[in-house]
Amino acid sequence: QACSERDVSSLMSVFDQIQAKMDDPYQNNVNQQGETYPTYGGGEYTYPYQTDYPPQEEEDAASDVTEGHDDDEQMYEGEYQGIPHPDEIKEARRAARREARMKARMAAEVEEETLPDQYESIMEDCGHGRFQWTLFTVLGLSLMADGVECFVVSFALPSAEKDMCLSNADKGMLGLIVYVGMMIGAVLWGGLADKLGRRQCLLYALAINCIFSFLSCFAQSYGFFIFFRLCSGIGIGGSIPVVYTYYAEFLQMDKRGEHLSWLCLFWMLGGLYASFTAWGIIPHYGWGFSMGTEFQFHSWRVFVLVCFLPSVAALAGLVFMPESPRFLLETARHDEAWMILKQVHDTNWRAKGEPERVFQFSQIKMPQAQDDEFIEIQSETGTAFQRFMVRHMTLVKQNLMSLAAPDLRLHGLFIAIVWFTMGFSYFGLGAWFPDQIKYLQFEEYESNVKTFHREKVEHFHFNFTLQNQVHKEGEYIHDRYIYLFIYRSTHFEESLFENCYFEDIRSTDTFFENCTVKNTVFYNTDLWEDSKFIDCKLENTTFLHPKKGCHLNFQEENDILIYLVCFLGSLSVIPGNIIAGLLMDKIGRLKIIGGSMLGSAGCTFFLLLCFSQWAVVFFQCLFFAASAAAWNGIEVVTVELYPTSKRATAFGVLNGTCKLAAIISSFIFGKVIGITKIIPIILSFSALVCGGLLAFKLPETREVILQ
Numbered sequence: 073q074a075c076s077e078r079d080v081s082s083l084m085s086v087f088d089q090i091q092a093k094m095d096d097p098y099q100n101n102v103n104q105q106g107e108t109y110p111t112y113g114g115g116e117y118t119y120p121y122q123t124d125y126p127p128q129e130e131e132d133a134a135s136d137v138t139e140g141h142d143d144d145e146q147m148y149e150g151e152y153q154g155i156p157h158p159d160e161i162k163e164a165r166r167a168a169r170r171e172a173r174m175k176a177r178m179a180a181e182v183e184e185e186t187l188p189d190q191y192e193s194i195m196e197d198c199g200h201g202r203f204q205w206t207l208f209t210v211l212g213l214s215l216m217a218d219g220v221e222c223f224v225v226s227f228a229l230p231s232a233e234k235d236m237c238l239s240n241a242d243k244g245m246l247g248l249i250v251y252v253g254m255m256i257g258a259v260l261w262g263g264l265a266d267k268l269g270r271r272q273c274l275l276y277a278l279a280i281n282c283i284f285s286f287l288s289c290f291a292q293s294y295g296f297f298i299f300f301r302l303c304s305g306i307g308i309g310g311s312i313p314v315v316y317t318y319y320a321e322f323l324q325m326d327k328r329g330e331h332l333s334w335l336c337l338f339w340m341l342g343g344l345y346a347s348f349t350a351w352g353i354i355p356h357y358g359w360g361f362s363m364g365t366e367f368q369f370h371s372w373r374v375f376v377l378v379c380f381l382p383s384v385a386a387l388a389g390l391v392f393m394p395e396s397p398r399f400l401l402e403t404a405r406h407d408e409a410w411m412i413l414k415q416v417h418d419t420n421w422r423a424k425g426e427p428e429r430v431f432q433f434s435q436i437k438m439p440q441a442q443d444d445e446f447i448e449i450q451s452e453t454g455t456a457f458q459r460f461m462v463r464h465m466t467l468v469k470q471n472l473m474s475l476a477a478p479d480l481r482l483h484g485l486f487i488a489i490v491w492f493t494m495g496f497s498y499f500g501l502g503a504w505f506p507d508q509i510k511y512l513q514f515e516e517y518e519s520n521v522k523t524f525h526r527e528k529v530e531h532f533h534f535n536f537t538l539q540n541q542v543h544k545e546g547e548y549i550h551d552r553y554i555y556l557f558i559y560r561s562t563h564f565e566e567s568l569f570e571n572c573y574f575e576d577i578r579s580t581d582t583f584f585e586n587c588t589v590k591n592t593v594f595y596n597t598d599l600w601e602d603s604k605f606i607d608c609k610l611e612n613t614t615f616l617h618p619k620k621g622c623h624l625n626f627q628e629e630n631d632i633l634i635y636l637v638c639f640l641g642s643l644s645v646i647p648g649n650i651i652a653g654l655l656m657d658k659i660g661r662l663k664i665i666g667g668s669m670l671g672s673a674g675c676t677f678f679l680l681l682c683f684s685q686w687a688v689v690f691f692q693c694l695f696f697a698a699s700a701a702a703w704n705g706i707e708v709v710t711v712e713l714y715p716t717s718k719r720a721t722a723f724g725v726l727n728g729t730c731k732l733a734a735i736i737s738s739f740i741f742g743k744v745i746g747i748t749k750i751i752p753i754i755l756s757f758s759a760l761v762c763g764g765l766l767a768f769k770l771p772e773t774r775e776v777i778l779q
Contacts, residue, residue, distance in 0.1 A: 188777045191398060194413055195324040197432060200331075201420030204322055208331065210393055211315045212338035213386035214278060218254075218311040219342020220379045221281075223638065225250050225301060226506070227350040231372035234580070236294045244742065246298055247503070248735055253302045255731035257309020262724015265310070266717060270318035271395045273310060273720075278387040280307030285380035289373045308383065309731070312707075313723035320711040320719075321398040322416065325777055329656035332711065333704040337649050340700075342382065343642030349378050351635035402716045483713060484722065486769055488729050490706060493763030494669065495730030497756035498699055500737025501676065504752050505641070505692040506634050507745045512685050513633075521561060538562050548572055574599065578619075589613050637689055644693035648700025660774045661705045661712075662767055668702035669764030676756045679749070705767075712773035 225246060233243050257277065265273040281304050288300035316332060323331055353375040397416075400409035414431045421429045521540050528547040534556050546567040553574045562582045570590045577597035584599075585606045590613070598619040601610070652664055675695040682688045714722040741752040 191401070192325055192777045195322070198413065198417040199420045199424070200324065200327050202423035203416045203419040204331070207319060207322060207393055208335060210386060210389035211319050212335055212341075213382050213389065214274065214311045214315050215335065215338040216342040216345065217278070217281065217380075217383035217386055218308050219339040219642075220346045220382055221250060221254070221305065221308045221342075223343055223346035223350075224376060224379045226503070227346060227354065227635070227638070228372045228376055231354060231370065232297070235370055235372070236292075236297065238294060242294055244739075246294075246301070247742075248738060249298050249302050250305045251499075251731045251735045251738070253305020253307075254309035255728045255735070257306040258313055258724045258727040258731060260306070260724070261310025262313035262720045262722075262727070265314045265317065265720035265724075266399075269395050269399055270314055270321070270720065271390065271393060274314045274318065275387065275390055277307050277310035277314065278383050278390065280304070281311075281383045282307075282380055282387060285383065286377070289377045290369070309727075310724070313720055313727050316707050316711050317720040317723055318396055321396040321716070326657065328712070329661065329708050329774065330653050332708045333649060333653035333656050336652075336700070336704050336707065337646070340642050340645040340649065343645075344639060345382065346379060347635050347639040347642060350375055351639070353378065398716055483771060486766055487706070487710060487713065488726055490665065490669075490763045490767050490770070491710075491726045491730045492733045493759040493766075494699075494702060494706060495733035496737045497672070497676065497759045498703075499730075499734030500741045500752065501692075501695060501756055502641070503738045504741040504745070505688060506637055507742065508749065509633065509637060509685050509688055511746050512688070518561070543567055553577060579604070584608050594618070633685070637692065640689065640693050641696050644697040645700040648697045649704065652701035652704035656704065656708060657774060660772050661709045662770055662772055665702050665705035665709070665767040665770075666764045668698060668700070668705065669760045669767060671698040672702065673757050673760035673764065674698075676753055676760065679753050702764075709770060709773055712776055713771065 229243060229246060232238065232246070238246070261273050261277050284300045284303035284307065288297055288304060291297035291300055316335070319335060320328055320332060354372050394412045394415065395408070397409035397412045400406075400412070417429075417431045418427075421427065517540060521542060523542045523544065524546065526545045527543065528549075529551055530549045532548075532551050534551060534553045536556070538556070539562060541562050542565065543563070544565045544567070546564070548567065548569050550571045551569075551573075553572065555576050556574075556578075562579075564584045564587055566586045567584075568588050568590075569592050572589075572592045573595075574593070574597050575595045577594075577599055579598055582599070583604055583606055586608065587605070588609045588611070589605070590611045592612075593614045593616065595616045596619060597615075599605075599615075600618055601613075601615055648668070652668075656664060672695055675691055675698050679688070679691050682691055710723050710726055711719060737752075737755070740755070744751050
């Protein structure tokens with residue numbers, strides 16, 4: 073800029089000299105004797121000019137000079153003296169002003185472009201050490217909490233459905249509500265993180281998750297439980313977009329791909345933590361308490377309570393972490409950013425045994441401060457909460473609209489398709505694998521059902537378990553059923569019960585159909601008149617002190633094979649994460665994404681050959697191992713593709729797109745369980761192939777500085 077000012081000043085001084093010469097072409101010179109004579113002419117020769125010459129001779133001379141020339145061809149007389157024409161001077165001045173403006177504009181552009189370069193130099197000077205590893209652990213716990221959230225409901229649902237007497241529709245809604253909350257939370261917190269700060273939004277999100285996860289443990293009704301899980305999902309939904317954005321802004325370019333990949337390991341640890349604690353807690357029915365018949369706190373609620381501990385740990389650690397300095401520079405908070413960068417520098421080099429090293433950057437360039445986009449709301453307009461909501465929702469809307477800018481539109485569309493196809497196949501098959509295994513177990517169980525025809529039992533005391541039996545046209549007279557457990561596909565059809573006594577009966581999937589019940593007493597049982605007896609004739613039958621709620625049967629509903637399947641699936645992600653971390657900065661992000669998605673597509677195709685439970689388990693592990701690298705690559709590219717002012721917003725929208733795909737695929741795949749397995753396999757295979765091929769059209773960001 074200083075150079076451009078000197079050029080302009082020198083040009084202006086030359087023009088002033090030329091103008092002065094043009095205004096006074098008759099200059100006074102001094103002859104040898106010291107006398108002053110006026111002279112005429114310019115250039116190399118000058119001639120004395122006497123003032124007493126008659127004016128007529130001047131006019132004649134002018135006529136002689138211009139004789140034979142038209143007015144249009146008349147030559148400017150200063151041209152003989154080397155004096156520029158006034159029009160030429162004006163044009164030269166305009167050209168000088170244009171050149172000055174161009175140089176100033178180029179200098180301003182250089183000023184803006186040097187901030188990312190300088191920030192990269194600062195991070196290289198700070199090094200990678202104790203500070204980054206501490207932040208890595210804290211943010212990793214946030215990702216771990218997100219991973220746990222995806223498994224909590226699926227593990228607790230078999231027990232919760234019995235505890236709260238859920239229908240199939242209620243179970244399906246409870247399974248999807250978590251993804252709905254996470255989708256809303258991803259868009260909401262991602263948009264706010266670009267305006268309020270990464271750390272602040274993550275604190276809010278984790279706090280909301282902790283509060284509502286804790287409340288859901290004690291919710292006795294289905295309505296409250298599903299509401300609390302929805303709010304919990306909204307809170308933890310901000311974890312993924314904010315965590316990756318936050319951590320990437322503390323990493324230098326050559327460390328970014330590798331360490332963001334290592335961060336993905338914590339999501340896998342969340343799955344391991346959830347499956348391991350479910351395996352160890354839920355089957356122990358005695359790990360709970362009850363207060364009368366209205367409040368029950370069974371072991372599955374203990375499991376839900378334990379699962380919010382990673383979120384509490386992440387929240388506690390995040391309190392001691394600073395805000396992202398890159399965000400602070402973007403919002404013109406220069407002093408705060410400088411202090412945090414100095415803290416990072418001193419922490420790392422002190423841990424490396426070099427406390428004497430001095431932070432060398434005293435001046436940090438900043439982009440032009442952005443206009444405050446907050447909507448001004450008068451204090452008397454609505455309540456404080458209403459003003460808060462209007463202001464922050466407006467910020468989110470403005471950020472979302474900014475993603476449609478022409479320079480981001482095409483690449484944004486491509487990466488959104490990749491996110492959608494990956495989420496559709498991964499989460500859809502992730503829910504399909506356990507359900508398919510359960511269906512195969514059920515088929516095997518049904519093949520061993522025992523059928524009894526026209527049996528007659530009198531004066532018999534039943535005190536053992538009945539399971540997987542069908543009794544048709546039987547007669548049961550003066551029988552006693554005490555402390556009896558009847559479960560799983562035990563039906564009585566067209567049978568007679570006369571003068572019988574049922575006490576303390578617990579049942580699961582037990583029905584009486586077209587039966588006649590006479591002079592019979594049901595005391596403290598869960599054999600309810602309106603739900604267990606279908607088209608039955610009840611004569612002089614009494615129901616005393618019926619059990620409330622649905623009884624839990626852990627031997628049936630909490631098969632350890634399901635926990636083992638989820639545990640192995642989470643464990644199989646480790647090799648994919650390791651490979652992605654080692655190769656991310658060597659072969660590039662796009663090859664990682666494309667190769668991983670195409671490899672996953674091959675694994676889904678071989679699911680057509682699975683006809684046993686353990687074959688499904690094997691290909692599930694293979695699929696998760698192949699998919700892990702693609703997730704790492706997608707998340708790294710998303711962070712590096714967008715500028716700082718839009719990074720968290722874009723990540724939130726794309727992660728929300730992924731959760732939307734999870735909702736769609738889980739709903740579709742759940743509808744065809746037991747009908748066909750071709751539809752889930754073909755849809756997943758097609759989505760992965762399309763997404764994998766499209767991934768190669770994304771820009772490579774391996775050696776790109778965060779803008």
